[in-house]
Amino acid sequence: MSRPLVRIFLDRLVAALIALCVMVAAIPVLVLLLFVVIKGLPGLLTPGFFTDPPHPQGVPGGGVLNAIIGTLEIVGMASLLAVPIGALIGVFLSEYGRNRLGDTVRFISDVLTGLPSIAFGIFGYTVVVLTTHHFSAISASVALAVLMLPVILRATESALMLVPQALREAGLALGAPSWRVTVEIVVPAALGGIVTGALLAIARAAGETAPLLFTAFGNEIVQSNPLQPMGALALTVFRNALSPYQNLQDQAWAAALLLVLLVASANILARLYVRRIQR
Amino acid sequence: MQTEIAPRPVADADAEIKLDARHVNFFYGDFQALEDASLAVQARRITALIGPSGCGKTTFLRIFNRMHDLTPSTRATGEVLLDGHNVLDPDTDVIQLRRQVGMLFQRPNPFPKSIYDNVAYGPHMLGWSKSRINDIVEQSLKDTGLWDEVQNRLRRSALNLSGGQQQRLCLARALAVEPQVILMDEPASALDPIATLRIEELMQDLKKRYTIVIVTHNMQQASRVSDFTAFMLMNQRRAGEVIEFGPTDDIFNRPKESRTEDYITGRFG
Numbered sequence: 010m011s012r013p014l015v016r017i018f019l020d021r022l023v024a025a026l027i028a029l030c031v032m033v034a035a036i037p038v039l040v041l042l043l044f045v046v047i048k049g050l051p052g053l054l055t056p057g058f059f060t061d062p063p064h065p066q067g068v069p070g071g072g073v074l075n076a077i078i079g080t081l082e083i084v085g086m087a088s089l090l091a092v093p094i095g096a097l098i099g100v101f102l103s104e105y106g107r108n109r110l111g112d113t114v115r116f117i118s119d120v121l122t123g124l125p126s127i128a129f130g131i132f133g134y135t136v137v138v139l140t141t142h143h144f145s146a147i148s149a150s151v152a153l154a155v156l157m158l159p160v161i162l163r164a165t166e167s168a169l170m171l172v173p174q175a176l177r178e179a180g181l182a183l184g185a186p187s188w189r190v191t192v193e194i195v196v197p198a199a200l201g202g203i204v205t206g207a208l209l210a211i212a213r214a215a216g217e218t219a220p221l222l223f224t225a226f227g228n229e230i231v232q233s234n235p236l237q238p239m240g241a242l243a244l245t246v247f248r249n250a251l252s253p254y255q256n257l258q259d260q261a262w263a264a265a266l267l268l269v270l271l272v273a274s275a276n277i278l279a280r281l282y283v284r285r286i287q288r
Numbered sequence: 289m290q291t292e293i294a295p296r297p298v299a300d301a302d303a304e305i306k307l308d309a310r311h312v313n314f315f316y317g318d319f320q321a322l323e324d325a326s327l328a329v330q331a332r333r334i335t336a337l338i339g340p341s342g343c344g345k346t347t348f349l350r351i352f353n354r355m356h357d358l359t360p361s362t363r364a365t366g367e368v369l370l371d372g373h374n375v376l377d378p379d380t381d382v383i384q385l386r387r388q389v390g391m392l393f394q395r396p397n398p399f400p401k402s403i404y405d406n407v408a409y410g411p412h413m414l415g416w417s418k419s420r421i422n423d424i425v426e427q428s429l430k431d432t433g434l435w436d437e438v439q440n441r442l443r444r445s446a447l448n449l450s451g452g453q454q455q456r457l458c459l460a461r462a463l464a465v466e467p468q469v470i471l472m473d474e475p476a477s478a479l480d481p482i483a484t485l486r487i488e489e490l491m492q493d494l495k496k497r498y499t500i501v502i503v504t505h506n507m508q509q510a511s512r513v514s515d516f517t518a519f520m521l522m523n524q525r526r527a528g529e530v531i532e533f534g535p536t537d538d539i540f541n542r543p544k545e546s547r548t549e550d551y552i553t554g555r556f557g
Contacts (some may be wrong), residue, residue: 012405048335068539094385107360123374124502128471173397175393175395175397176397176399176400177358178355178391178393178397179393179398179399179458179461180356180399180464181355181386182353182355182386182390182391182393183386183387183390183409183410183413183461183462183465184383184384184385184413184465185383185409185413191411193409194399194409197400198399198400242412266355
């Protein structure tokens with residue numbers, strides 16, 4: 010074989026290997042999605058799925074209204090807690106965190122990222138449930154907020170670090186105080202990254218089950234009082250999938266599909282938003 | 289080594305000195321980057337700093353509006369007098385100083401905002417009225433020759449402008465806070481020849497009202513645009529020094545120092 014042939018052969022071989030790797034990575038995701046859609050779509054299209062509370066076990070029909078409201082409320086409250094605090098910590102780390110305090114915060118945040126999610130449930134249980142003697146949606150929000158915090162603050166920090174130093178210098182050279190440069194120039198320039206980070210954290214929190222088990226606890230009744238136990242889509246999936254009743258298992262699939270759709274739309278929203286402001 | 293401080297240019301005996309750097313030493317940590325650098329910048333003239341890479345031109349320039357404060361563990365000694373007031377004095381209001389001494393950077397760095405908001409940023413920060421801001425935005429854009437090119441798209445993103453337009457926008461942004469001195473750090477090095485020419489023509493207009501100090505590695509540019517030139521060089525300890533300072537014509541045609549002549553004629557650097 011002459012040299013060019015060897016080169017062409019190697020080129021093809023490597024390209025084929027890369028294609029294989031891509032397939033190995035993509036196939037499980039696609040199969041999973043396909044499976045959830047096939048198994049979940051009938052349940053999703055059942056009348057009353059979005060509008061009815063669950064029926065008692067063994068009674069056909071019923072929906073997951075309790076869980077939809079619960080997931081939106083629990084994740085919503087968690088976001089209200091975690092996004093502002095996380096973004097502010099991220100700003101601190103990037104703009105004023107080149108010191109020991111900053112390093113400490115980064116270290117703690119990395120440790121939090123690595124914790125199993127059930128540990129956040131224990132946190133919510135200990136801090137809120139035990140002190141109020143009551144399972145509640147707000148305890149779940151606190152647990153999820155702590156889980157979201159490291160994702161948001163790290164995303165914010167890296168987004169701000171990507172803002173060129175030249176922009177900061179331009180602002181300062183005009184005689185702007187550094188806090189104004191941060192608020193009016195650096196943060197807006199990094200907004201895309203910050204919003205993406207926040208939405209990814211929200212998406213992740215929405216899919217978590219373990220932190221909810223002994224905080225929100227679950228509730229078959231439609232409940233919107235944050236101080237009461239509350240259902241959530243992830244809890245519906247967890248409980249109904251283990252039930253012996255076919256209609257509840259179908260409901261679990263449908264709830265899983267709904268959750269995937271919610272998370273996916275949050276992701277797509279994030280990407281669309283970033284593309285729009287980066288045009 | 290010179291024992292004298294850099295001689296005052298004598299072209300104009302009663303010339304008004306706007307910025308007067310005297311015996312400035314500058315340190316990055318333990319490393320000395322400038323040694324005994326002196327420079328008397330005449331008002332409403334263009335003063336160029338030339339010299340090979342690493343000779344401390346940009347370092348020197350950034351001391352004039354205390355931009356070096358942004359780099360941790362730096363230290364400047366000596367005096368830089370702006371209208372007689374030492375800007376290196378710890379009591380100096382850096383914010384106020386930077387409003388008087390504006391800066392144009394090597395690469396165009398417009399804010400990712402609209403053209404209007406870029407120019408209006410400084411005036412807005414100063415709390416000027418809406419109509420005064422509108423006037424100064426228009427005036428600054430006219431002063432930089434951008435008005436005709438952008439007046440119909442003031443609300444569009446500044447990032448869509450060409451490199452040369454962006455750099456003139458940055459200049460307009462600096463002019464809008466009505467500074468007295470403008471520092472330019474190789475303002476045309478990222479631009480094509482035509483955009484470079486526009487900037488150089490602008491400088492000739494602007495020097496009627498502003499004092500300009502420009503760092504350039506381009507000797508032709510220095511000889512074309514400047515009234516005075518300072519030639520800088522690294523000494524044996526790798527610290528930058530001002531070797532020779534005088535009217536541009538003298539520096540380029542009748543240099544007193546052999547090192548200046550060697551550099552000008554391209555024997556090194």
